[in-house]
Amino acid sequence: MVVTDRNRKIVLANPSAAEILGKSAKAIFREGFFHLFDDPELMRRAIEEEGYIEIKNNDRVLQILASTIQNKEQATIGSAALIRDVTTEKSMQAELQHLAISDGLTGLFNRRHLDTTLDNELKRCQRYGHEMSIIMFDVDHFKRFNDEHGHEQGDRVLQNISATVKEQIRSLDIPCRYGGEEFLIILPATSIKFAQEIAERLRKAVEQTDLDGLRVTISIGVASFPHGMMGNPKQFIEAADKALYEAKDAGRNCVRSA
Numbered sequence: 001m002v003v004t005d006r007n008r009k010i011v012l013a014n015p016s017a018a019e020i021l022g023k024s025a026k027a028i029f030r031e032g033f034f035h036l037f038d039d040p041e042l043m044r045r046a047i048e049e050e051g052y053i054e055i056k057n058n059d060r061v062l063q064i065l066a067s068t069i070q071n072k073e074q075a076t077i078g079s080a081a082l083i084r085d086v087t088t089e090k091s092m093q094a095e096l097q098h099l100a101i102s103d104g105l106t107g108l109f110n111r112r113h114l115d116t117t118l119d120n121e122l123k124r125c126q127r128y129g130h131e132m133s134i135i136m137f138d139v140d141h142f143k144r145f146n147d148e149h150g151h152e153q154g155d156r157v158l159q160n161i162s163a164t165v166k167e168q169i170r171s172l173d174i175p176c177r178y179g180g181e182e183f184l185i186i187l188p189a190t191s192i193k194f195a196q197e198i199a200e201r202l203r204k205a206v207e208q209t210d211l212d213g214l215r216v217t218i219s220i221g222v223a224s225f226p227h228g229m230m231g232n233p234k235q236f237i238e239a240a241d242k243a244l245y246e247a248k249d250a251g252r253n254c255v256r257s258a
Contacts, residue, residue, distance in 0.1 A: 002081045003069075008033045011078070020062065020085050033079065047079060054086070061087045103177040105155060106162035114176035114184060118233045121188055125225050133195030133224040135185040135202070136240035140217045140252040142181040149214070154181075160211050161218070168202045184237070192224035192257060199255045207253065217253035219244055228258050 003012040013028040021028065021036060034040040037057060046053050046066035053064050066081040101113035109117070118134070125132045139145070139157060146154040158181065165175045165185065174186040187195050199220045206218050221244030223236055230236040239258035246256040 002028065002033065002036065002083070004033045004079045006077050008079065017083055020060070020083050022058065033081070036081070036083075043081065046081065059087075060085055061090045106158055106177050108162050108165070108183070109174060109176040111176065111179060114174075114178065114186070115233065117174055117176075118186055118236065121186060122225065122230070122233055122236060129226075130189060131191050131224065131226070133187040133190040133192060133222060133227075134236060134240050135187065135195060135199050135220060135222055136178065136237065136244050137183055137199075137202075137218045137220040138244065139181040140219055140248075145214075145216075153212070153214075157211060157214075157216055160209060161206055161216065164205050164209055165202065168205050169198065173198075184240070190224070192222065192227040195222050195224055196255060196257055203253065203255055219247040219252045220255045221245070221247055221258065222255060223258040 001012070001014050002010060002017050004010050010029050010033055013025050015025075018025050018028060023031075028036065034043045036043055037055070042053075042055065042064075043066060046064050047068065050067045051065070055062050055064065063084045063086045064081060065084075066079065068076050069078040069080055071077050101109055103110045121132055124130065139161065142154065142157070145157065158177075161183070162175070162177070165183065169175060169185060169187075172188055174188075176184050176186070178184040185198075187198065190198070199222050203218060203220055206216060209216065221240045221242065223230065223240035223243060225236065228236075228239050230239055243256045243258040247254050250256065
């Protein structure tokens with residue numbers, strides 16, 4: 001905590017404030033209230049808003065609550081700032097948020113995040129007339145693979161494919177585990193032609209991956225808006241799923257489009 005008199009001259013700076021700010025108490029007193037941080041406007045804003053504000057200070061996240069101190073006659077006799085280091089707290093919050101939207105096995109986004117994101121992206125495209133696509137795929141003969149090589153090896157296959165997906169897609173794409181051995185990738189601002197190219201590149205990359213000497217392939221279905229008239233996420237997924245099964249009927253390890 002840092003406390004000033006009515007002229008904003010610091011009269012108290014406790015050891016905790018000095019440690020958080022990375023300054024000696026002597027430096028805090030010398031530099032003054034409005035120079036606790038590099039930007040003098042920061043403390044002025046904190047005083048005016050009289051609510052919590054958060055800032056990045058070096059490698060820390062700090063929470064500041066500042067206010068004026070008034071006497072019984074409502075005259076200002078000073079000010080005070082409570083400064084908290086919330087770095088660990090924010091890091092834990094970020095980790096919890098990440099866990100809430102991630103699939104534990106593959107590290108891709110989970111089904112809940114998929115549903116929310118696909119709904120939002122499709123509505124945005126419908127509103128502004130933009131293109132988007134989805135890629136849906138699953139692992140060929142995965143049940144037989146599990147039966148012959150065990151579930152642990154099956155898990156490694158899913159993890160390996162997930163890593164390949166991350167390598168092959170763009171930073172704006174959203175890779176998700178749909179369920180079991182099925183995956184879905186949301187491709188914002190992507191035409192049917194470009195989505196097909198991404199799907200084929202992914203198929204080849206998986207086919208060329210060696211996992212403990214085992215050959216793994218995937219079958220892929222592609223659907224796009226507005227190429228296909230999908231009015232909602234359910235219809236969008238159904239179109240990609242139908243294309244996926246057409247790929248399976250065509251002999252697997254190939255790409256088909258809705």
